Amino acid sequence: MKTIRILTLFLVGLTIFSCEEEDLTYQGPLQVELAKGERRSNQLVNYLKISGNTVRDSALIQLIGPHQSNAISVEWRINPDNSTAVEGLHYNILSSGPVSIPAGSSFAQIDFEILTDNIDLGETFTLAFELVSSSVKVSPNSKEWINLFGVQCPSDLAGEYERVTTFGWHFLLPDFPSNTETVTLTEIGSGEYFIEDITGGLYTGPYTAFGTTARNAVIKEVCGDILLENIPDQWGGFIRQDPDQPMSNVDPNTGVITIYWIGDGDGSNAVSVYTPQ
Numbered sequence: 001m002k003t004i005r006i007l008t009l010f011l012v013g014l015t016i017f018s019c020e021e022e023d024l025t026y027q028g029p030l031q032v033e034l035a036k037g038e039r040r041s042n043q044l045v046n047y048l049k050i051s052g053n054t055v056r057d058s059a060l061i062q063l064i065g066p067h068q069s070n071a072i073s074v075e076w077r078i079n080p081d082n083s084t085a086v087e088g089l090h091y092n093i094l095s096s097g098p099v100s101i102p103a104g105s106s107f108a109q110i111d112f113e114i115l116t117d118n119i120d121l122g123e124t125f126t127l128a129f130e131l132v133s134s135s136v137k138v139s140p141n142s143k144e145w146i147n148l149f150g151v152q153c154p155s156d157l158a159g160e161y162e163r164v165t166t167f168g169w170h171f172l173l174p175d176f177p178s179n180t181e182t183v184t185l186t187e188i189g190s191g192e193y194f195i196e197d198i199t200g201g202l203y204t205g206p207y208t209a210f211g212t213t214a215r216n217a218v219i220k221e222v223c224g225d226i227l228l229e230n231i232p233d234q235w236g237g238f239i240r241q242d243p244d245q246p247m248s249n250v251d252p253n254t255g256v257i258t259i260y261w262i263g264d265g266d267g268s269n270a271v272s273v274y275t276p277q
Contacts, residue, residue, distance in 0.1 A: 033142035035062035046152040082128035153223035155191035161274040165200025170268035235265025
């Protein structure tokens with residue numbers, strides 16, 4: 001009998017527990033807020049900088065509570081106290097006047113565009129959207145969303161190239177005046193690429209007589225410019241961008257990469273032209 005009583009009490013306890021389901025639906029007053037969406041307020045976003053193009057984006061307004069049978073009107077503004085971006089220079093607003101959350105919906109949006117041509121790399125600006133009033137309550141804790149933004153340039157250089165290196169000077173000239181080979185650029189990060197032996201075969205070819213080995217490198221594309229990291233050579237110097245030559249670059253129309261490099265240690269220098277295959 002003792003065993004039966006314990007089992008009975010256990011079953012009754014399970015029955016009571018199963019009946020107490022928590023109601024997780026929102027029970028507060030209807031209100032609207034600027035939704036965080038995929039980006040939090042003041043979370044940096046870099047828009048792609050493409051000449052002549054603008055980038056469209058939007059601030060999202062969300063209804064907290066059940067769908068309504070009538071549209072909900074929301075007044076908003078750009079808060080000048082928290083905005084550093086200038087309208088007409090850095091952005092344009094595409095939504096005019098109040099916006100409405102349609103009947104049976106939970107969202108409305110304020111559309112704007114970013115004028116990336118007028119923003120330099122490294123610059124950041126803020127654009128603060130603020131809800132002013134609505135036909136329902138405005139959430140006091142989520143009435144403002146700040147779009148913190150800058151720009152970045154697209155980069156797509158990974159692939160196979162024919163590399164033709166023409167040497168301006170090295171120890172063994174007039175021997176080995178140029179070299180042609182096939183190389184692969186491997187993307188290792190946003191706009192960053194790995195290249196085997198930046199010297200165009202000099203350090204893996206005739207310079208091996210001096211004990212040299214491949215000088216592998218990482219280059220970075222920044223809006224058409226090619227930035228070459230300082231690679232230690234074997235004479236106590238660096239292989240780097242030649243300061244007496246134009247900036248290394250990529251042609252936006254052909255994809256041809258031109259790198260001007262110099263070796264501090266021995267004075268060797270060359271121009272390497274990479275043609276996509």
